[in-house]
Amino acid sequence: MNIQTIDISTISAEKTLRQDYDYHKYKTKLNGLIYSFSELFEIVPKSKIALSQLNQQFRYCEISDIDKNGDVFPQILNFEERNLLQENYYKKIEKGDIISVQEDDILISKIRPNLKKYVRIIKENEDIYFTSAFIHLRAKMMPEILYYCFRSSFYDSLIAISRQGKGYPTLNENDLKLLKFDKIMIDLLFKNQKLIKSKIDSIEERVRELKKQLLNESIIIDNVFSQRFVFDYTKFSKLKKIKQFDCKQSDFSNNPDLRFSAKFHRNAGAFVMEQLNAITDKKIKHFISEPITLGASISPRDFDENGNAYYISMATIKTLEIELDDSQLISESYYKDNINKSVKPGDIIIARSGVAIGKTAFVKDDFDGIFADFTMRVRIDKNKCNPEFAYYYFRSSYFQYLIEIYKKGLQNQNIFPIVIQEFPMIDIPIEEQQCIVNEIKLQIKKQDKIKSKISELRAKIDEIIEETIIRGE
Incomplete structure (x- = not known):
C-alpha cells in the first residue's frame, strides 16, 4: 500500500481538488533544474473547419483509428458517398469534431493516454x-x-x-500544462539530436516499408469472399456512386412497408441481392438455433464495480471485437434477472441502432455478460453453419x-431481427466455410506479424533515447 501525506491546503490550492496519489507524488518530485511545458511546447488552438472545405474525398482519423505504435489508419470519406459503416464519422465532423494539422505536430489522446x-x-x-479528442x-x-519521449x-x-x-484515465489541456521536464x-x-535523429530516421524508413504491406481487415474479408464467390465489387462501387435513377410505382408497392427512400431503391442494393441470390436461396433464419434476440436495457443502479459479469454496450463492440471494460461490471441480481440476454462463445452481436448500426462482434471467450438493448444477438446453429463464417x-x-439500405428512421435509425433474418445467407458445406475462415485468419495473422515487427522497431527508438540519457554524454 502506498501512503502519502498531503496538507489540506495543498489539495485546496488545486482548482479541481485532485486527490489522486500519482498526481501529488509527481508534484512533490518537481525539484531541481527544469523546463516548463510552455518552454518546450505550445497547444495549438482549434480552428473551425467549414464543411465546404471537405467537398471531395478526404482522410479522417478518430482515436480508434490509431494503434499503440502511433500509426494512423485513416478513413477515406466523401460527403457525396456517405455509407453506413462510416456514418458516425460524418455525424461527428458535422458537429465540428475535426482539426487540421501540419508537419512535426504532436497529437496526444485525451482519452486513455x-x-x-x-x-x-x-x-x-x-x-x-483528426478528431478534436486529441x-x-x-x-x-x-x-x-x-x-518519442512522450512514449518513453x-x-x-x-x-x-x-x-x-x-473506468479509465483522461487528460485535458490544463493538466498537460503542469508537466515539468528535467533540464539536464x-x-x-538537444546536444545529441543529430545522432539520435539519424538513427530514428533509419528505423522509420524500415517501418514505412513494412506499413506498405498492411491491409485493413475489411479489405481482407472482402477479398476472400470475392475470390471464392466472384463478387463484383468494382461494379458494386460504381453503382453506389449513382445518385439519380428512375423507379416504377410497382417498385414501391412491391415491398411490404411501402419504402420510398432513395437509398432503399438504389440499383446498388438490387445488385447486391442479385449477386447473393445467384449463389444461395437460403436466408439467415434457416441457420439460427433460436430467434434473433434484442438485448436488455440497464439503469445506473444495475452497475456494480464488484460484479463478475459485464454489460456489452455498443461501445464495447466498436472495434469489432468484444472489449471487456471493468467500468461496465454489473450486479449479480441484474445478471440473473436478464440471464436470457446473456452471451456464450460463438454468439454474434450486431449493433441495431444509432451511428454504430451494423457493427458486428464475435464472442470468442467464455465470460458472463448481458448484451445491450441497442444490439441484437445472433446465435448460429453450429450443425448448419460455422459461426465464425x-x-x-x-x-x-x-x-x-x-x-x-434496410435501416429505418429519421433521427435514430434502426434495423430489427425480423429484417435481418430475411437477408440471404450463403449456403455451402461447413468444410468449405472453414476453409474460408482459415484463409481470412491466415491473412489477418500475416498482418499481425507485420504489426509485431513494427512494434519491435519502434521499441528500439525508445531504447536509443533511454541509452543517450543513461550514458549522459
Whole structure:
C-alpha cells in the first residue's frame, strides 16, 4: 500500500481538488533544474473547419483509428458517398469534431493516454484531418525526439497528471500544462539530436516499408469472399456512386412497408441481392438455433464495480471485437434477472441502432455478460453453419450494405431481427466455410506479424533515447 501525506491546503490550492496519489507524488518530485511545458511546447488552438472545405474525398482519423505504435489508419470519406459503416464519422465532423494539422505536430489522446495513441505528424499524414479528442501540440525544438519521449521518458509523468476515473484515465489541456521536464535530460538530448535523429530516421524508413504491406481487415474479408464467390465489387462501387435513377410505382408497392427512400431503391442494393441470390436461396433464419434476440436495457443502479459479469454496450463492440471494460461490471441480481440476454462463445452481436448500426462482434471467450438493448444477438446453429463464417460474412461489404439500405428512421435509425433474418445467407458445406475462415485468419495473422515487427522497431527508438540519457554524454 502506498501512503502519502498531503496538507489540506495543498489539495485546496488545486482548482479541481485532485486527490489522486500519482498526481501529488509527481508534484512533490518537481525539484531541481527544469523546463516548463510552455518552454518546450505550445497547444495549438482549434480552428473551425467549414464543411465546404471537405467537398471531395478526404482522410479522417478518430482515436480508434490509431494503434499503440502511433500509426494512423485513416478513413477515406466523401460527403457525396456517405455509407453506413462510416456514418458516425460524418455525424461527428458535422458537429465540428475535426482539426487540421501540419508537419512535426504532436497529437496526444485525451482519452486513455495510457494506450500510447500519440501521433507524430509527418509529410505522409499532414493532409489527414483528426478528431478534436486529441490534444494538439507543437514542439518548439527537436519535435521528432520529443514525440518519442512522450512514449518513453515522459510517459510516467504524463500518466501521473492524467485524471484517474473509475473506468479509465483522461487528460485535458490544463493538466498537460503542469508537466515539468528535467533540464539536464533535455539539454543532453538537444546536444545529441543529430545522432539520435539519424538513427530514428533509419528505423522509420524500415517501418514505412513494412506499413506498405498492411491491409485493413475489411479489405481482407472482402477479398476472400470475392475470390471464392466472384463478387463484383468494382461494379458494386460504381453503382453506389449513382445518385439519380428512375423507379416504377410497382417498385414501391412491391415491398411490404411501402419504402420510398432513395437509398432503399438504389440499383446498388438490387445488385447486391442479385449477386447473393445467384449463389444461395437460403436466408439467415434457416441457420439460427433460436430467434434473433434484442438485448436488455440497464439503469445506473444495475452497475456494480464488484460484479463478475459485464454489460456489452455498443461501445464495447466498436472495434469489432468484444472489449471487456471493468467500468461496465454489473450486479449479480441484474445478471440473473436478464440471464436470457446473456452471451456464450460463438454468439454474434450486431449493433441495431444509432451511428454504430451494423457493427458486428464475435464472442470468442467464455465470460458472463448481458448484451445491450441497442444490439441484437445472433446465435448460429453450429450443425448448419460455422459461426465464425457467419461473423465474417456479416462484416462483408455486401452484408453491411444490406443493413444500410434496410435501416429505418429519421433521427435514430434502426434495423430489427425480423429484417435481418430475411437477408440471404450463403449456403455451402461447413468444410468449405472453414476453409474460408482459415484463409481470412491466415491473412489477418500475416498482418499481425507485420504489426509485431513494427512494434519491435519502434521499441528500439525508445531504447536509443533511454541509452543517450543513461550514458549522459
